[in-house]
Amino acid sequence: MEELYFSEQSREHILGLLSRCTDILTLPHIVHQILDVASGKNSSASDLTSLIESDPALTARILSVANSSYLGFTKKVSTISHAVVVLGFQEIQNLALSMSVVQLFDRRGSEFTEKLWRHSFSVGVGSRMLASYLNLRMDGKYFVSGLLHDMGKVFLSQYLPEKFNEMLTVLERQDVRTTYHAVEEKFFGMTHAEVGGKLLEAWMFPREIVDAVAWHHEPHRSGSNQALAACVHLADLLCTIKGVSPLKDRYFLPMDKKIVPVLYDLRENFSTEGLIALMGQLDLETDRQRALLSAFRW
Ligand SMILES: [Fe+2]
Ligand SMILES: [Fe+2]
Numbered sequence: 001m002e003e004l005y006f007s008e009q010s011r012e013h014i015l016g017l018l019s020r021c022t023d024i025l026t027l028p029h030i031v032h033q034i035l036d037v038a039s040g041k042n043s044s045a046s047d048l049t050s051l052i053e054s055d056p057a058l059t060a061r062i063l064s065v066a067n068s069s070y071l072g073f074t075k076k077v078s079t080i081s082h083a084v085v086v087l088g089f090q091e092i093q094n095l096a097l098s099m100s101v102v103q104l105f106d107r108r109g110s111e112f113t114e115k116l117w118r119h120s121f122s123v124g125v126g127s128r129m130l131a132s133y134l135n136l137r138m139d140g141k142y143f144v145s146g147l148l149h150d151m152g153k154v155f156l157s158q159y160l161p162e163k164f165n166e167m168l169t170v171l172e173r174q175d176v177r178t179t180y181h182a183v184e185e186k187f188f189g190m191t192h193a194e195v196g197g198k199l200l201e202a203w204m205f206p207r208e209i210v211d212a213v214a215w216h217h218e219p220h221r222s223g224s225n226q227a228l229a230a231c232v233h234l235a236d237l238l239c240t241i242k243g244v245s246p247l248k249d250r251y252f253l254p255m256d257k258k259i260v261p262v263l264y265d266l267r268e269n270f271s272t273e274g275l276i277a278l279m280g281q282l283d284l285e286t287d288r289q290r291a292l293l294s295a296f297r298w
Contacts, residue, residue: 010163011189017159018198027100027203030055035204038093048089049081052096061099062092064295090206091140097205098144102296105154112157112168115246120147121293122244125286126235129278134266136227145212145232147296151199152192152213153246156184163187171247180247181217193217220258227266230259238279 033051037043052059059080066077066087077083084092127146132138157164167187170176176183184191197214208225212232215222219229237255239245263270 010187014156014160014188014190014195015198018155018195018202021155021159021199027097027104030058031096031100034093034096038089045081045084045089048092049084052080052084052092058096058099061295062087062095065095065292068289068292068295087140094140094144094206094209097203098148099296101148101151101200101203105151105158110157112246113154116150116153116157119239119244119246120150121289122239122282122286123147123149123232123235125289126238126278126282127231129281129285130231130234131227133274133278134227134231134263134270136231136266141206141209141212141228142231143292145209145216145228146235148196148200148209149213149216149232149236150192150196150246152195152197155195155199156188156192160188168247191217218256218258220256220262226259226262230256230262233259234275238275238282242279242282 030051034048037048037051040047052062062080062083063077066083077086087095124143124146127142128138131142136142167183170187171180171183181191188195193214193216197210200213201210208222208228211222211224212219212229215229216232216236219226219233222229233256267274
């Protein structure tokens with residue numbers, strides 16, 4: 001089997017691809033303008049409002065998120081200025097960034113891609129459910145981090161399709177008794193988690209989202225927000241156990257036990273029963289949020 005693996009030059013090659021890719025796959029100009037306004041000390045809500053209103057497609061998508069049951073507002077949000085007030089600068093920035101990233105990579109067709117989207121969406125919804133179970137203050141970063149957590153897989157499957165498919169074939173083999181991540185590391189010299197983190201970093205996502213994606217398999221290593229990384233990690237685990245996964249992964253990674261103290265700090269009575277109950281509600285919640293998906297994918 002050794003002859004199948006050629007990771008040495010691979011890591012360098014991927015790092016090169018990543019740096020070129022973020023030059024070629026640029027986010028729309030409006031996203032950079034939103035980042036500027038959202039981080040500017042002197043910007044006002046009306047600056048952000050007029051910027052978004054200058055892009056009708058973005059306006060429609062942000063309004064559809066604001067009116068989805070995702071946010072749970074009872075009053076209809078019919079204008080961007082209202083959306084800016086109820087969502088806040090940071091939330092609008094996260095939404096605009098993730099919608100643009102999804103659009104850059106969203107090529108429909110293969111069974112793998114379709115399953116990966118279903119998985120990513122469920123992990124987004126699940127991360128949010130976990131955040132609420134862990135008594136965290138609710139905001140959009142949980143959904144966005146979950147939605148984008150496997151962006152590295154999207155990148156590898158689109159930029160190195162032959163090698164990626166070869167890896168999938170190896171994973172199907174009965175004599176390969178190792179995890180997806182170990183095989184991935186041997187093939188590419190790096191994991192999809194690291195690839196995803198580097199992509200989002202290059203696109204100037206907030207640090208805690210970059211870390212949640214980069215460490216979604218080892219949340220205790222997140223240097224900024226371990227609770228956020230833990231929500232994505234646990235949601236990923238629950239979805240994989242339920243079979244909402246792009247792969248027949250017989251050897252998926254176990255839970256990162258080093259995160260357990262963080263979980264107990266957040267919720268004293270954190271329990272496996274609690275997680276199993278959440279897993280039971282996940283399908284229902286994912287269905288309820290289906291309208292949200294169309295704001296990201298259309
Ligand atoms: Fe992953
Ligand atoms: Fe995943």
